[in-house]
Amino acid sequence: MIRISNHYISRFSVLLAGIEIIELFLVFFIGAGIRFMYWQGTATELLLSQLPGAFVFTFVIMACMAALGMYQLDSRRDFEGILLRLLPSLALGFGIMALIFYLFPEFYFGRGLLAIVMLLALLLIVLGRILFFRWSGLDTLRSRALILGAGSRAKELFDLVEGSSALHNFKVVGFIPFEKEPRSVPAASVVPKTAPLLSLVDQYDVQEVIVAIQERRGGTFPIQELLECKIRGIRVTDIAGFYERECGHLRMDALYPSWLVFGGGFDQGTLRTTVKRVFDITASLILLIVTLPVMLVAALLILIEDGRPVFYKQERVGKGGAVYQVAKFRSMFNDAEKGGKPQWATADDPRVTRIGRIIRKLRIDELPQIFNVFKGEMSFVGPRPERPHFVDILSAQVPYYNMRHSIKPGITGWAQVRYPYGASVEDAIEKLQYDLYYVKNHSLFLDVVILIDTVGVVLLGKGSR
Structure with missing residues (x-):
């Protein structure tokens, strides 16, 4: 494993990513050679003219493949499994490239060239992955x-x-x-x-x-x-x-208090706090701008189906055990907890409205928490905030549970992208193992990794209820 800012990355993932960066650059310039076959200048001039486009194309496709889990090496490695992840990755990349062409015309290199390099990338990446996973030399690594x-x-x-x-x-x-x-x-x-x-x-x-x-x-x-x-x-x-x-988690039954006390991690310095706050504001502002039309449509559909209120506020436990009001789009009927007692969400929960099922599946209901981030009550990335009723129960039953309150809760987090939605004490224990990993090792690099994984979770609809 390769350690980057306290987070471990598989050496095989790094090697595979390195190979595919080279492949993407290669297919781009092969595609440029095909598209501009009758180029009047020299080969060097053609290469230099297409270099910005090659960088943008490679970065976008690599990010899309990472978001859809193509560098998680526990995924299927056969031909069909590769295609099931690669085709959506390239489709997403095509859409992002089209958006970049519109917003930043200086990076425009033509739809014809984009179509050629997409096809070449599909062929070369599939072939490259099949050979990579069958390479006997991997065992020596x-x-x-x-x-x-x-x-x-x-x-x-x-x-x-x-x-x-x-x-x-x-x-x-x-x-x-x-x-x-x-x-x-x-x-x-x-x-x-x-x-x-x-x-x-x-x-x-x-x-x-x-x-x-x-x-x-x-x-x-x-x-x-x-x-x-x-x-x-x-x-x-x-x-x-x-x-x-x-x-990528701290195994609860293998933890010793001395290991937590004397081991590395759990850094809460001023520099890290400042960097995280700047990251929170920047990421939240970008997300607000990008998703504002979606939020307006969601609010209108909630009004049409079940009337007001569009938002609901609920007490959650934040950093240091402080209680604050979280904001979300309302996805349940108004009388969802008419008995007054908090309940775990369940699969196919009858309290959820039709629009609520859609916005939960796509995580749209979480978007108003952006305003909690602006107010400083939450971070963009952190442990999932829980209700005081459940915190009292879990703190009494689960060792180290309150350690997750040593940092701000987040809209998304390591546990949210690595473990399905939890709706029991047992699930809370499993998720706590990932939350403790994040509390121990959180860094700007890990936050970026989580954001990339979050895109895949949203697009694939994993873990929602």
Whole structure:
């Protein structure tokens, strides 16, 4: 994994993106050569004249493919799976390019050239991806890992590797059983500890040791052997750090208070706060300008179907536990909670209006929260704000739940793009793992990653109710 501003990106995603940037530049200039076959000047002059268009085209297509999840390596990698993501990406890119031509005429390079490069991009990216995922050399890019432990936590790691279609950044060499720990992994995966840990690392050509032991007390934890590995340049990773790096969340049952206290992250400095506020205002202003016509239409349709009010305000818990009034488009009937008791939203909720189902599916109901961002009550990106009634319940049942209130809640967030809509205590626990990851590692880079993923969530209608 490659670490950028505390956030981990798969090396395979970075490699694939790099290859496809080259492919997109290549198809653009091939397309320009075809389109301007009878160019009177030199090849260098043609290249320079088309260079701005090549940069814009490549950036737009890469952003669209990222938004629709084409760099999430757990997606399908067969021909049909690639096409199902690539065709909408190129269609979205075509629409954005047409808009750029209209708004910024200096980047106009012609619809004929755009059609040619779109077709060439489709062919080359499909072919390139099929070859990439079948390339045997990918296996040599994985780091080899030994797992210290063979109990229940090690079994979860084994299931993660065996049961996932993702292109993992590591290859498990085997599991070293720990004294007095019941074995839960298959016998074929066990590496007997017949020699010191460092000797086993050398024997199996290992680059990383992952500690997946349930119980560390009793004086038998091999801290000296792990230290020797670390001094030799072998990466030693705690199971909590492993889930943070590979899965993008903080695993609740693997967290130790000392790990949270002494580990990195959870930075709330003045510079980060200032940068985030500037980002919030800029992103919200752009979103308001772009979506204003959509918001006006949504307000009119709500009035026609169920009358006033168009908006509803509801208490939510913000930074530091402060309660504020969130603004949303009303998507439920006026008497949705006539009993006065808050309820979880459910799939096919009968309280939702017909227009409400549409605006929820497209996340249009969330747009008025832009004004909460302007007022400083929310950020553009952050944990989803929850109602005080549910916060009281969850704080009493879920460890570390109040840590999500150490930063401002957001219109969108890491949990919203990585986990489906939650409507129970169990779902809240799962989403909290992603919220804690964001609280620990939030940065401008991660905010941009979340915004790109949010576009895909909205376009594909994932996680809405």
